[in-house]
Amino acid sequence: MPYTDIVTALAILQFVWFGMQVAQARGKYGVPAPAVTGNETFERYFRVQQNTLELLIAFIPGLYLFNHYFNPLWGAGLGVVYLIGRQIYSTSYVKNPKSRGAGYALSALPILILILAGLVGAVMRLAGH
């Protein structure tokens, strides 16, 4: 399903972009590898990337689970919400970690829907529906 594949590729490229911002922040804020602490702003960029990794491991399988039982166009739509939510999360976290809630919710809720719907779809398939 091309829509699913496009959303998957964009989510990974967004994550690659967050990683490039971490690499740049290493130089800008003086945090040489292997350290990942020592400067608050660097740590914000780093946590944005790490938190996105934590979501991707749920988002990508969730997208394919959902699509197996429901309309992939709805799955791709939830994926677009995720992409926007992550962008808001990144911008707000770097400004002020305390303001990260809205972007977090907007990127985590679509994933929860994908997973729970996939679970319901699989259980109903087993039950013969």
Next chain:
Amino acid sequence: MPYTDIVTALAILQFVWFGMQVAQARGKYGVPAPAVTGNETFERYFRVQQNTLELLIAFIPGLYLFNHYFNPLWGAGLGVVYLIGRQIYSTSYVKNPKSRGAGYALSALPILILILAGLVGAVMRLAGH
């Protein structure tokens, strides 16, 4: 294969649950974002979540590799062992990190079997079996 999808969804929901425990521990033990150190108990919850992320990147592809060459019901069974092992790992790690070995083994060994079996299956397929 619904069994595989159910196990995948449950493994991700278990990981989401570990993440919610980390979020809760941030408040309870006074570790505001972006910090991920400063309180030993928080760090235990955090390491449980991070280590589960490290296993999921192997578990999910491993499950689908295995199922491509062997009986998916066996794959799902190994997945159930993984789920139980992770729950034991989480509980024991938070109590005392030194006691994490048994839960770790019970969740890591099923993954190793999935991957190695998938590798053997793929090589045998190439060899024409």
Next chain:
Amino acid sequence: MPYTDIVTALAILQFVWFGMQVAQARGKYGVPAPAVTGNETFERYFRVQQNTLELLIAFIPGLYLFNHYFNPLWGAGLGVVYLIGRQIYSTSYVKNPKSRGAGYALSALPILILILAGLVGAVMRLAGH
């Protein structure tokens, strides 16, 4: 496609190997769980493993995206370059983090090609080509 599955399994086993080196370094350099800092050499091993996790979440979906639209043998070939690049990255990072650039590029570029090609393939499919 057996070639893809073999490359996927090898990439995961390489990551498992990096994880075993982290576990060994915990004892050797005196960094008991849940700590992940305190010894520079341990931190190098740990960052190698963590950075490989960051790449795997892009590499594995990228491989399957690519294979959906292009010749899987080319995808597997890019995967072999990734595996070699990661091995160079690991060895050079542990010796001296400043020398990690070449191994990083050799493992990150194949992933970028897989993802971008997958994106182009999906967009062209949508456009009816």
